[in-house]
Amino acid sequence: MKYLKNAWYAAAWADELSQRPLARMICETPIVLFHDTERRPVALFDACPHRFAPLSLGRVQGDRIACGYHGLEFGRDGRCIKNPHGNGATPAALSVRSFPVVERCGMVWIWMGRSEMADSKHLPEHLKAFDQPGFVWSHGNLNVAAPYEMVVDNLLDLSHVEYLHPFLGSAGNSKGRTMRVEHDGNLLICRTEATDTPVTPLFRLMREGDESVDDENGDLRGETHWLAPANIYLDTTTTRVGAPLNTAISVPTYHLLTPATADSTHYFWAAGWNRLTDRDDVAQMLRTGIVNAFENEDEPMIRACRSRMHSNDLLENRPALLPIDEASVLARRILGRLIDVESKENAVLPDLG
């Protein structure tokens, strides 16, 4: 499948990396990740050039990784720096591709395209939310057996929450919800609003001892930022009916989606909240609720949708699109255009594989 290559993809939470190698498939490319002795992330193509043994089955030794089959050792730039056999020659062919990686806000980002174009200024801006005062955060990741574009579809259309997620949504939220979509280059922002509408079990739980949202109904707002190819920031807030936004219970979430293969996706998530932030039981409950929604509600549904499609390109399957699909269709169009442009540029440049 064609992926956008010149882009930052979430590769791993930094706390997943250590001096034990981590294998991860990204855009159908096997990658081995580890921390060097200075805790800087390293990402190499995960196959020894000699016999294709996954380097992730080898051992990290300081700043290098040794193949577990015949002991060749590779540095962070992917060059073989030790061949223990015969005359010990390490010709240039004895090297693996090294990928630009950068750690930002606890996430290790990888650049799958041309190294010379990798620039950390293209990292998703919205990661800054982690620094917002008054919030605590939880994070994790899971593997979704569905194409990443379909996970984006799911997240850019929150009208499904009422039907699929009893804990996160409330019956009746669809009624009277408005949606505004705007976009600027690779960024798309989608705002939904449902005023004087039943609050969700999640928010009801978090308003404990808080008079500002004491009513059955409230004003619900969602603001979703999608940055190509598939990194999403979603801030959901609830206030008392008519109350200003700065009184809101706020649950910002990240959904950093990285294609593993055409039909599977790494789903890195983080969730913050600004109420009951010192309560372990609330943290535990939120974490369980979020993971449950992804694993037991979203993923089976997306997989089931995929099982009814003859290809993983939604539009090829001629869906009956609705107004609620505006943002997700627009995102697909933007991404398709970016991939087309990149393919044409690559056609006139030597291929890096």
Added chain:
Amino acid sequence: MKYLKNAWYAAAWADELSQRPLARMICETPIVLFHDTERRPVALFDACPHRFAPLSLGRVQGDRIACGYHGLEFGRDGRCIKNPHGNGATPAALSVRSFPVVERCGMVWIWMGRSEMADSKHLPEHLKAFDQPGFVWSHGNLNVAAPYEMVVDNLLDLSHVEYLHPFLGSAGNSKGRTMRVEHDGNLLICRTEATDTPVTPLFRLMREGDESVDDENGDLRGETHWLAPANIYLDTTTTRVGAPLNTAISVPTYHLLTPATADSTHYFWAAGWNRLTDRDDVAQMLRTGIVNAFENEDEPMIRACRSRMHSNDLLENRPALLPIDEASVLARRILGRLIDVESKENAVLPDLG
């Protein structure tokens, strides 16, 4: 694969349907089945036209089914009759294909071809056996990981019973068995007879306290009706040697075969008997014996045969045919001709998918 479309297929035992949706693959087409409020069967294409979510993951609400992903609701004719989002428009494109279904003698039949050609007069006649006085019946269904044509082959050649089914057959039945095959349109009748031959353990068990079959040997008869595409009625009887048929212990069975995919089959079975009809232990023993024969003897053997074939078309594999294959080869020929005729008709008509 090509299936006969303009034909009734067994879709489900009526007691499998309720107001909970039932998903079933039929001729490679995903179908959702349920009972409406008047217990009439409904069969729809099992994918919402919006995002292809299986409707079987949704909820039946009275006479309609609601998609579990975004809440669209569909009536028994497949038209969307509620869109809870935005302006609530339900354009004609927002509909799923509805399939003719009919309930007869406890079985729900589905018509996979052109709706206007569906006529209950084409339903298998022999279903009437259910009404025969003096019999009790048991029924069930199982999934067979083999092409439906190979399950038909198995049933149209009872000479395998002696070798594969110790409980249902007896050593020596093959010797002196005669077979007569006749056919009329889509119906094929195959009669086998073995006189003065060892009776089977099954019959020996059922003659308990019955002087008419007290001997070691008896006359065994089988009459098999195959109706294209794959519905089989098989009446097996045993009498004392030379005794008239109306004194027979009789075990009529149905084998209603519906292709799920090219290599898997829904096998709906029913068995009746006219002795010891008030005995629960006999009913239980018969049921166990029949299910065991299908699940642990026929299915593994048919799957093993399939594993040795390079395609699921038996004749393409150039088998060494024997006289015992007469009925099954004829059935394949009749079915092949019907499918050919239908394909040509469809070539001049708009395709319904």
Added chain:
Amino acid sequence: MKYLKNAWYAAAWADELSQRPLARMICETPIVLFHDTERRPVALFDACPHRFAPLSLGRVQGDRIACGYHGLEFGRDGRCIKNPHGNGATPAALSVRSFPVVERCGMVWIWMGRSEMADSKHLPEHLKAFDQPGFVWSHGNLNVAAPYEMVVDNLLDLSHVEYLHPFLGSAGNSKGRTMRVEHDGNLLICRTEATDTPVTPLFRLMREGDESVDDENGDLRGETHWLAPANIYLDTTTTRVGAPLNTAISVPTYHLLTPATADSTHYFWAAGWNRLTDRDDVAQMLRTGIVNAFENEDEPMIRACRSRMHSNDLLENRPALLPIDEASVLARRILGRLIDVESKENAVLPDLG
């Protein structure tokens, strides 16, 4: 895939055969093996010509095997000699291919090509090692989910032992190891030597009470015989530094590899040793150590290498070859040439399938 057909392949250890049929896939061809009443091995194509039921699901009856589906019986030449149905005709078409088989030194060998070319003089010579006095032997077999050529690669390059097999190898063995490769027709001999080098845990254990190898270091020698297509004899010895070879602790091993399919291999192994030959604990420990090395170290590594290749032809994947690959690349070249020659010969002869 293309295999060398006119060659002897290890089919089964003789102690695996009995009057119960054994099913084994060899070169993508299903084979059924059994012992006739005189304990001679029989090998037939494992599918009844009638309906393709695997004969291995049937019953051996004396010198014949009866199909479990309809009872046809076949002799050791593959001809049907009993048809229990109808007039009992057994036309010539009612036969299965019979394969030449020969038992030698406890191994049953099968010839997958033209029967008239099968000659036991082509059996691997080196099998004679079994008869060497002063040795005891253990043997077994396992299934490897990897192409047989990659298992050969593994065995023809012992430099991996140091990295992959802590029990069989020692850190530092690679340093100063020399390798000499010679070949003669279908036979390739590869000799490695590492003098004054740390002895392995295995040898340390076996020199118990033996002054000749009392030092930390020793002289290690390996002699590998590869005979096309994939039968390997490997003799590894250790002596005291500078001591003559007739004082060596010796562990000769066989690695008889038979392709099951393009991506799976039957691995028949045997190991002998000339020290502590009366000790059950040593026999048990050796057996466990060898099986562990194959199952838990070699096989997962070879499978992992395969997972990184786009085809099972190593050279198509453009590996960065090293001097240690000399023998394995040569073996691939010899085998490739033999297969090419055979293909051309077959092109002018009638095909036997």
